[in-house]
Amino acid sequence: MSEQDVDDVAFLTGDSNTGLHKRSIYEHNGVAVCSQKRALCIATIVFAVLFAISLIIAFAGPQNDCPCAGEKPANLEAEEDKESSKPLATNGEVFPWNNVRLPTFAHPTRYNITIHPNLTTLEIKGQVTIEFYVDKETNFIVFHSKNLTISEKMVQDRKGHRLKVAKLLEYPKHQQLYLELEESKFRKRGNYTVHLRFVSKLSSELEGFYLSSYITADGEKRYLATTHFEPTYARSAFPCFDEPQFKAKFKMSIFRDRFHIALCNMPVVNTEDAGFYMGTGLLRDDFQESVEMSTYLVAFVVCDYERVSEMTRRNVSVSVYAAKSMLPQAQYAVSIAARIMDYFELFFGVHYPLPKQDLIAIPDFAAGAMENWGLITYRETSILYDPVETSTIAHQWIAIVIAHELAHQWFGNLVTMKWWNDLWLNEGAASFLEHKGVNHVSPQWGMMDQFILEKTQPALRLDALVSSHPISVPVKDPSEIEAIFDAISYSKGASILYMLESFLCEDVMKRGLNDYLNSHSYQNADTNDLWAVFTKHSNHTFDVKAIMDTWTQQMGFPLITISREGNIITATQKRLLLSPVDNETELLLPKSPFNYKWYVPLSYYTDKEPQNVHNVWMNMTDVTFEIPTDVEFIKGNINQTGFYRVAYPEEMWTSIISTLINNHTKFSPADRANLIDDAFTLCKAGILNATIPLELSVYLLNERDFVPWSTALEHFSSWASKLSESSGYKRYLKFIKRLIGPVIRYVNWKDDGPHLRKLLRSNILHCGVWVNLEDVVKSAHDLFNDWMLKGKSISSNLKEVVYSAGIKYGGEKEWNYCWEAYQKSQIPSERRILLNALGQATDPWLLQRYLLASLDRDKVRPQDVEGVFAVVSRNQEGKLLAWRHLKAYWSKMQAMFGNGTFTLSGLISIVTSDFSTEYDYQEVSEYFKNVDVGGSQRALEQSLETIKLNIHWVNENVETINQWLINYLNEHAS
Numbered sequence: 001m002s003e004q005d006v007d008d009v010a011f012l013t014g015d016s017n018t019g020l021h022k023r024s025i026y027e028h029n030g031v032a033v034c035s036q037k038r039a040l041c042i043a044t045i046v047f048a049v050l051f052a053i054s055l056i057i058a059f060a061g062p063q064n065d066c067p068c069a070g071e072k073p074a075n076l077e078a079e080e081d082k083e084s085s086k087p088l089a090t091n092g093e094v095f096p097w098n099n100v101r102l103p104t105f106a107h108p109t110r111y112n113i114t115i116h117p118n119l120t121t122l123e124i125k126g127q128v129t130i131e132f133y134v135d136k137e138t139n140f141i142v143f144h145s146k147n148l149t150i151s152e153k154m155v156q157d158r159k160g161h162r163l164k165v166a167k168l169l170e171y172p173k174h175q176q177l178y179l180e181l182e183e184s185k186f187r188k189r190g191n192y193t194v195h196l197r198f199v200s201k202l203s204s205e206l207e208g209f210y211l212s213s214y215i216t217a218d219g220e221k222r223y224l225a226t227t228h229f230e231p232t233y234a235r236s237a238f239p240c241f242d243e244p245q246f247k248a249k250f251k252m253s254i255f256r257d258r259f260h261i262a263l264c265n266m267p268v269v270n271t272e273d274a275g276f277y278m279g280t281g282l283l284r285d286d287f288q289e290s291v292e293m294s295t296y297l298v299a300f301v302v303c304d305y306e307r308v309s310e311m312t313r314r315n316v317s318v319s320v321y322a323a324k325s326m327l328p329q330a331q332y333a334v335s336i337a338a339r340i341m342d343y344f345e346l347f348f349g350v351h352y353p354l355p356k357q358d359l360i361a362i363p364d365f366a367a368g369a370m371e372n373w374g375l376i377t378y379r380e381t382s383i384l385y386d387p388v389e390t391s392t393i394a395h396q397w398i399a400i401v402i403a404h405e406l407a408h409q410w411f412g413n414l415v416t417m418k419w420w421n422d423l424w425l426n427e428g429a430a431s432f433l434e435h436k437g438v439n440h441v442s443p444q445w446g447m448m449d450q451f452i453l454e455k456t457q458p459a460l461r462l463d464a465l466v467s468s469h470p471i472s473v474p475v476k477d478p479s480e481i482e483a484i485f486d487a488i489s490y491s492k493g494a495s496i497l498y499m500l501e502s503f504l505c506e507d508v509m510k511r512g513l514n515d516y517l518n519s520h521s522y523q524n525a526d527t528n529d530l531w532a533v534f535t536k537h538s539n540h541t542f543d544v545k546a547i548m549d550t551w552t553q554q555m556g557f558p559l560i561t562i563s564r565e566g567n568i569i570t571a572t573q574k575r576l577l578l579s580p581v582d583n584e585t586e587l588l589l590p591k592s593p594f595n596y597k598w599y600v601p602l603s604y605y606t607d608k609e610p611q612n613v614h615n616v617w618m619n620m621t622d623v624t625f626e627i628p629t630d631v632e633f634i635k636g637n638i639n640q641t642g643f644y645r646v647a648y649p650e651e652m653w654t655s656i657i658s659t660l661i662n663n664h665t666k667f668s669p670a671d672r673a674n675l676i677d678d679a680f681t682l683c684k685a686g687i688l689n690a691t692i693p694l695e696l697s698v699y700l701l702n703e704r705d706f707v708p709w710s711t712a713l714e715h716f717s718s719w720a721s722k723l724s725e726s727s728g729y730k731r732y733l734k735f736i737k738r739l740i741g742p743v744i745r746y747v748n749w750k751d752d753g754p755h756l757r758k759l760l761r762s763n764i765l766h767c768g769v770w771v772n773l774e775d776v777v778k779s780a781h782d783l784f785n786d787w788m789l790k791g792k793s794i795s796s797n798l799k800e801v802v803y804s805a806g807i808k809y810g811g812e813k814e815w816n817y818c819w820e821a822y823q824k825s826q827i828p829s830e831r832r833i834l835l836n837a838l839g840q841a842t843d844p845w846l847l848q849r850y851l852l853a854s855l856d857r858d859k860v861r862p863q864d865v866e867g868v869f870a871v872v873s874r875n876q877e878g879k880l881l882a883w884r885h886l887k888a889y890w891s892k893m894q895a896m897f898g899n900g901t902f903t904l905s906g907l908i909s910i911v912t913s914d915f916s917t918e919y920d921y922q923e924v925s926e927y928f929k930n931v932d933v934g935g936s937q938r939a940l941e942q943s944l945e946t947i948k949l950n951i952h953w954v955n956e957n958v959e960t961i962n963q964w965l966i967n968y969l970n971e972h973a974s
């Protein structure tokens with residue numbers, strides 16, 4: 001699955017929530033889960049001590065079953081179990097299976113599924129025949145079903161003899177069915193079939209088998225029915241063994257009206273007139289039987305779309321399906337998909353095993369995209385590209401998401417994780433391979449430099465919080481699984497694989513992956529299986545498991561501190577935490593099996609020989625090495641390929657900064673970005689004086705590259721929101737204005753040049769509008785008026801800045817014009833830009849109107865609500881309104897999104913984590929004391945930690961920054 005895209009707020013929206021509070025009382029490893037929870041509680045105490053504020057209650061919400069003293073009464077667990085040791089089925093009988101996991105003795109091998117959805121009445125009729133065998137004698141089986149009404153059941157042995165069913169019980173809490181035989185037993189290694197008929201309804205949420213719709217160019221509303229099963233929603237479409245290790249073959253048949261088509265993982269092999277079935281002249285499509293696959297990868301769609309197709313080099317047909325009026329926007333996706341398929345076949349050395357690949361644009365879609373095998377579903381903005389209207393950044397996003405899902409066709413679909421605790425590996429690998437895939441088809445885009453911007457830096461930011469979590473976490477029930485689709489899984493997972501590749505070499509990684517995919521095809525594997533092939537193909541040069549365990553089993557990452565004594569360099573490692581922690585409170589933090597030490601591949605070069613790359617291993621230890629005496633500084637973590645940060649001694653920083661200012665191209669763009677990122681972050685952590693990042697920033701007067709600028713702008717905007725209530729705020733904006741002056745002239749207003757220049761231009765001009773740089777605002781405003789009053793078109797990369805300026809410095813008329821354009825546009829990428837721009841208004845009345853409109857799903861699709869909140873709360877004028885709105889409509893939004901989805905977590909992070917005053921902190925923690933935040937507990941904790949951190953940072957730095965700015969601006973008065 002791909003994360004959703006909320007521009008410019010990747011860090012905030014990607015925020016994690018592991019939902020550990022919903023701990024099931026039946027799980028085996030409750031202890032492990034609880035120790036993590038306890039860890040959070042302890043962290044809470046740490047803050048309470050540090051800031052002398054009572055936070056305890058905020059964290060000890062009603063669902064909290066782990067006493068915050070850090071000690072769990074010994075009898076608590078036992079009591080809980082006793083209390084609920086009699087789970088009751090829907091009919092009041094005891095449900096005999098009391099584990100949220102299915103028994104392992106029954107193995108499905110084949111499903112025949114017939115589905116008849118009606119897009120008018122929303123009714124679904126279905127039947128499923130599951131072939132299975134058992135590997136021990138038993139009189140019952142257990143499988144999944146969620147809110148399906150079973151109308152008929154039958155069990156047969158291989159010869160077709162019926163076995164009498166004693167009972168079929170349903171236990172909604174675990175979404176399970178229990179089927180018991182009367183008299184007879186399932187015999188060891190015997191083959192059986194269970195046959196069920198059921199009815200249900202198309203869901204209105206964006207999961208399971210659900211209804212979506214779109215408006216045609218003529219204003220007519222059309223419906224489609226589509227699926228989203230990952231991680232645990234296949235069970236709400238048909239009864240099944242809904243865990244990833246139960247792979248089976250699927251054979252689908254779908255009834256539909258004549259004016260629709262039906263799509264599935266496999267191609268149609270036969271279409272029959274099924275008039276007799278209902279007497280209504282329906283058609284039935286029968287699909288080819290699939291290969292062995294997991295339930296969460298099954299997909300089917302009924303719609304009235306059309307398609308464009310292309311062939312891969314091996315003649316696999318690749319098609320993109322979209323509504324007729326959007327079909328021209330599907331052309332880019334289909335051609336790049338075919339080329340990326342070719343690339344991955346070569347890269348993995350394994351043929352794509354299905355006869356076709358379909359990609360389809362779904363108007364209502366919760367994630368960015370979903371890798372269903374052979375039928376990949378996408379949010380419209382993740383696939384539809386208009387050469388004139390779509391901006392470069394949206395274009396790149398489409399390439400990335402397409403590559404991400406295609407990488408999964410091998411890594412994830414062909415070889416699947418045994419259980420969801422390895423989700424990080426699945427998503428981390430796809431998030432890493434997506435960049436390689438795009439890098440291959442568009443080498444001039446500099447994707448591996450952008451990788452650090454999109455993955456490494458955001459992951460490092462989040463993982464430096466006390467309330468982070470290890471990427472490898474035990475998970476049990478559906479809400480816990482849902483909660484690990486977070487930035488730590490995706491981005492830290494990707495970053496440590498990038499680091500792994502950098503020390504293994506691409507070739508070893510390729511051979512390892514090939515071996516892994518071949519030896520586990522159509523089966524399941526776990527992280528250790530992957531480490532094993534890498535160890536093998538590195539000829540045992542590396543014990544990959546030992547190295548990588550230190551990165552996956554403990555949270556956080558090391559700060560490598562460099563010190564120098566003559567020509568001896570000492571590099572020490574210590575976990576980097578942004579929150580100030582003294583020795584005493586450190587003892588209270590959660591323990592790690594590795595004591596927060598890592599195997600660090602430390603790379604560096606010296607200023608005297610920048611071409612000469614050195615690698616030293618820190619084997620959970622510190623290290624010393626020699627450098628020539630005349631060396632002034634070393635640059636560690638070359639191109640930020642490692643998942644760690646580096647702190648230099650002061651004289652090295654000074655020397656680095658003067659090198660940057662004199663000739664910044666002595667460092668690669670990725671190294672420049674890395675230096676900016678490390679300097680600002682170390683200041684945030686209280687390790688570096690604020691004057692260092694400020695002095696370093698001055699070199700940006702000469703910077704013309706996208707990646708360093710983008711890194712800097714991220715930090716500038718983060719500083720700005722923290723400084724916004726301080727006296728030096730305007731001075732700070734003035735400083736930024738001065739820094740961007742030269743690059744504004746360089747990028748200019750002509751939307752041309754190479755890819756990265758276009759990205760840079762959008763970012764820089766946008767910053768110009770933000771800080772109210774007169775020329776920029778005036779030009780943008782003129783372009784806006786030409787568009788609004790004379791219908792002049794705006795080139796795609798200037799739209800965001802022009803619309804934003806028009807709205808930010810305009811009034812109701814401008815806003816209404818954009819709002820109408822938003823409602824009318826048939827171009828998803830254009831709608832996206834308008835959605836962002838609308839939140840730039842400065843009139844509270846307009847912002848309020850906007851927030852209210854986002855509650856109406858006919859005006860703003862639920863999947864876009866997060867985007868609305870993101871722009872409004874990043875707007876200084878909108879920040880408090882967004883917070884008020886979140887409180888006022890919390891329960892409505894909870895009903896709208898459900899507790900398990902990432903949307904609520906995202907909303908909490910987006911709206912609150914930029915706060916930086918004690919007053920706001922109190923507000924947030926008080927408010928959530930009495931609110932059920934469901935799966936968003938961790939997001940809330942991370943937000944509270946971030947606010948604390950902001951407050952602390954402002955207190956510590958605001959004077960220094962102000963003083964530095966006064967001096968600098970005096971010296972450079974223009």
Ligand SMILES: *[C@@H]1O[C@H](CO)[C@@H](O)[C@H](O)[C@H]1NC(C)=O
Pocket residue numbers: 112129130131193251
């Ligand atoms: C599934 O469908 C196929 C083809 O329609 C049929 O040959 C097979 O017997 C069916 N299997 C079961 C278990 O019903």
Ligand SMILES: *[C@@H]1O[C@H](CO)[C@@H](O)[C@H](O)[C@H]1NC(C)=O
Pocket residue numbers: 147199200201
């Ligand atoms: C179960 O499905 C019915 C329709 O078949 C629907 O009305 C109801 O809201 C669903 N319940 C849950 C808990 O999803």
Ligand SMILES: *[C@@H]1O[C@H](CO)[C@@H](O)[C@H](O)[C@H]1NC(C)=O
Pocket residue numbers: 117118119120121255256257280282
């Ligand atoms: C759905 O129901 C409508 C109205 O009853 C009917 O016209 C249509 O043919 C049905 N479609 C399917 C696929 O059953």
